[in-house]
Amino acid sequence: MPAAASPPAVPAPSDAPLHERTPVRVALLGCGVVGSQVANLLLEQSPDLGARVGAPLQLVGVAVRDLTRPRDGVPAELLTDDAEALVDTADIVVELMGGIEPARGLILRALARGASVVTANKQLLAEQGPVLFEAADAARADLSFEAAVAGAIPIVRPVRESLAGDQVNRVLGIVNGTTNYVLDEMTTQGMDLDDAVKRAQELGYAEADPTADVDGFDAAAKAAILASLAFHTRVSIHQVAREGIRGITSDDVDWARRTGYVLKLLAIAERTGEGVAARVHPALVPTDHPLAAVRGAFNAVFVEAEGAGPLMFYGQGAGGRPTASAVLGDVVSAARDRLIGGKGPQESAYASLPVLPSDAAVTRYQVRLEVADRTGVLAQVAGVLAEHGVSIDTVRQSEALTAPFEAEPASEPAPGAVPDEGEPVARLVITTHAAREASLAATVAALEGLEPVRQITSVLRVEGV
Template sequence: MSEGDKALRVAVLGCGSVGSQVVRLLTEQSADLAARAGARLELAGVAVRRLDAKREVEVPEHLLTTDAMDLVTRDDVDLVVEVIGGIEPARGLILAALENGASVVSANKALLAEDGATLFEAADKSARDLYYEAAVAGAIPILRPLRESLTGDKVTRVLGIVNGTTNFILDKMHTSGAGFAEALEEAQELGYAEADPTADVEGFDAAAKAAILASLAFHTRVTAGDVHREGIAEVSAADVASAREMRSVVKLLAICELRDGAVSARVHPAMIPDTHPLASVREAYNAVFVESEAAGQLMFYGPGAGGAPTASAVLGDLVTAARNLLSGSRGAGESAYAALDVLPMGETVTRYHVGIDVQDRAGVLATVAAAFAEHGVSIQTVRQEGRGDDAQLVVVSHRATDAQLSATVEHLRNMDIVREVTSVMRVEGEND
């Protein structure tokens, strides 16, 4: 059989913004994809919830089906693309596809972060591939470099902006002075935020991605439940303005790092210096900053969401999986040999920016400094804003454990001279 006669059959689960673009690219770039994969990639079928739904790309009627399980277990399906999201039925469909001998390409960050171990074990048992580059940061190639390019190095830290919605909101707050609600409304009007933005603004989306990044970077199983998570709903215009005065910007960061032989994984808003590479990431873009012992500092930047960018990552995985099927080989599977402990947030070392509304009287600064010292937290800088009833102290700490810093803030809130702790935000970046 000549190379042109070879064909691998592809089932696509889901035909929304990503799935429809996968179908389009498979059709429009069929000749190039065949040359790269070593065989034609033919659509075997597209599973959808409703046959009569309006779609971005026209799909031949005979390829559409509402029976996803029947599609993934067909004998003529070699590769399955899962872009429906969620936990179920996605998990059952992926497991059935692997058991039936198909390799799987998924963009399902929530499922991989919650129960990736089950999926990887099924892939190993069936000797098939499970690829998921599109699950984190859209078109940005970050998972493959962590899994393959840097496998001979020791990654020590992964710091990233991995949610475009929150980055758009915080960027608007920084550039226009808008409050959170106003910036969120604009994001929704422009289609960057869902009608229910909870998964994005409360950090659930970023936490799932952080779990995947930490698992790959540190060869340890990390689930979304292991990731400390805080969203941006409490970030105020005053917080953003205070950051600007410090020549910093506020970003929702996913931070995964090695510390004392354990893994720390967290998602929360933080101030970073405007000189940090991540500070210049604007609008709905994503970027991931990787630090390793030999390679040093690397940064990956680009569109982190959207149908076509995400489909680009899916097709890259699909070509690789197809090559492996044709050669009878497999790509790198799960690497969890290190099995490191995941540190609780209280043991994570951070810095804090604390705004304190205080009574303007003699000795206030010394009393506040004593509260920090009592919990073993050193003060890096302190400044006073306003006079009289409007007096406020702004304190930036040196590095200490999050538990020490949290205890200090709680102490401040219970002091007679403190009317209110108006702002609490972690500080990352330079001088860490």
Template sequence: MEKIEIAILGLGNVGQGVVKILQENTEKWRNKCGANIIIKKVLVRDPAKKRDVSLPPDVVTGRWQEIISDPEIKIIVEVMGGIEPARTYVMEALAKGKNVVTANKDLLAEHGRELFEKSQAAGCDLYFEASVAGGIPIINPLKQSLIANNIEQVMGIVNGTTNYILTRMTQEGMGFADALKRAQELGYAEADPTADVEGYDAARKIAILASLAFHTRVTFQDVYVEGITKIRPKDLSYARELGYTVKLLGIAREESGQVEARVHPALIPSSHPLANVYDSFNAVFVRGDAVGETMFFGRGAGQMPTGSAVVGDIIEVVKNIEKGSTGRLSCTCYEHKAFKPMGEIMTKYYLRLHVIDRPGVLASIAGIFGNHGVSLASVIQKNCEDGIAELVVITHKVRENDIQDALKIIRELSITKEIANLIRVEEN
């Protein structure tokens, strides 16, 4: 039986998951891929550090040179994260004809093009199922099972931390800060939660998904990003009153050859399949012209779910090595589509405004909206204290620039105390 030697870069949370899965039942792997998978080297910063998994001492190394110069190592499993040195290692590995499996969304969302070009030139595999939505199969379904479709939309809850926070705020009425604290206590959020709560993590994932869905390179920089820090429990309860749930969504859409890619909180109808995705679960909703609506749901992070995706990719690459078919799934960004500027997107909006509570105020505001082509689908007005009314509005579909222009004028009115929030509304 063939023996396939691999090296793992990084022995953090995900790296340890990969080792655990591969060590668990070696006979299983022989059945599943017809080969013995040997973990020949594991690259770590500090080989002396105590870890949860046991590996022979000659396997754990701090020296990349030992790995890159070993011609027997056929697969590099990059689970170190971050841009450097991961980028250099992956590029060097591909240049040497080694296949790569990576879980690194940052790297792919920023340097995808050069990585795929390198892998294609070398005829190597570059697999990355774990980079988006952890254990949920979504990369391979987009590259394979759904390939017959013109994908119209990918919309997903692709960050478990913010979904957990929004779930606590929705179900228990907690404020953002308390919910974040709870997420940190449970290990869902990091000490510095910026990448999660500001939407950067989700933006990297939606860049990867959009690139696959629309066959055009979308990078992190191309994605409009807005996080969840401005969401108040009040917004969530108004949303519920109006039949909606608030989620941090990654949205990628193609219309008339133009691609839009954005991450922001959004109201979605409570009956939408994504609305019932709670806690730290992730889900990706895909609409294609042939398949219609599909959704993929599961754990978007965590040692074992992410390890599941990484090892699934390793097995695929092993099969390709055995069949001499590495490189069979090449880069699919063979088009160059235009991006739609954020100001041009069309959607509905939820607005919460504080205005002076006197007759004619609603008429003035509605008039300004009307002049900018913004028509209102529903309005809730509640009296606050001190002669201030809270006005909650859901608009019909309108161009982003038009509503922003209207708001600029409304903000300057003497009757306006504050535009407390603007949240987009996604209905399909």
């Protein structure tokens, strides 16, 4: 590998007509769905974009692995398979390859030369963010990543900059469009999970292997990035507790509806007195919460800030055009910063709050269980919760769904009553007040050992109340 050339001179603001000014040179790494859109927009709209920057934006090349594959609308002479040489000619490097290597090495190479970097690589940021940010700070170069979280939705910039004078306490995000589509289809069309995933694959929302979406890996990467931004603390994907939607049944979705909730896969970042935590799991969201109205493959990020109060950012979380819009916004800002000789905000990690283990989380729960339908069982169940310090908000019994009743029943079982294998079964839906995850886990284990309990059908967290 040749030694990197010294960075090209930064073009200065000028009074010359736009097209005569020194262009800002943009290199693109990757030319997939998003990359080809970015390339086309840079080629088509370049005079317009130039006016916003104050100098022309010039696409100097597009690095691809396979030079023989035609790239829609991208002239063949711009394509190259020598990504390193391309990086060495650019003022701004746009990394849209995804994955760890060679993306990581190319970004570090660009930053070392003083080039600005725009990336949509959530995996790389969530795993190796600190390495990249330190390189950007050392080079006093911009490292921007609006497209890495919630696609087209401006969320990185508002949290980094607009809320810079506020304190974020909590972030609840629907940041994976595929799983939101799947849960929405299950809710509105009564589909089961497998059929809804198939439907999402047919529509191009889900990959042939839907693991990254369905098991929450994609959302966990975004949760790590959101938590880092919101709390000025480095949080890596390995610190994010993760549970996907694979275990969600039509019955879960149906009971959610019947008890006044909608099931959503949430990326949650929260600050407590002890530190910060990030987690991803399915959660029951009250139907009147703004997140409950986020339908189909849309994304939304709900932010609770000390001063601003509740905020929500809503839009398309994926797709070539929407993601390209976020990338271009970062390119224009990076280009402006270069012309001005300034720099966008650096990584803000000054708070360095402790990142808490996942079992420290405190949430409400909804536990559905099947019990022998006989007098006094509710008292036994309530007793187990009380023993573990888990306080009950409401209990609903069977399909009756009458008004919530007292947890204390009128009569107790006769002493020495023997369980009857054939006896009828009642269904209980218990919603708790906020409880520690560890207490709830112990409660569930104890309930499983309780004689009249036939089955713990589901345990779901309740968020946004």
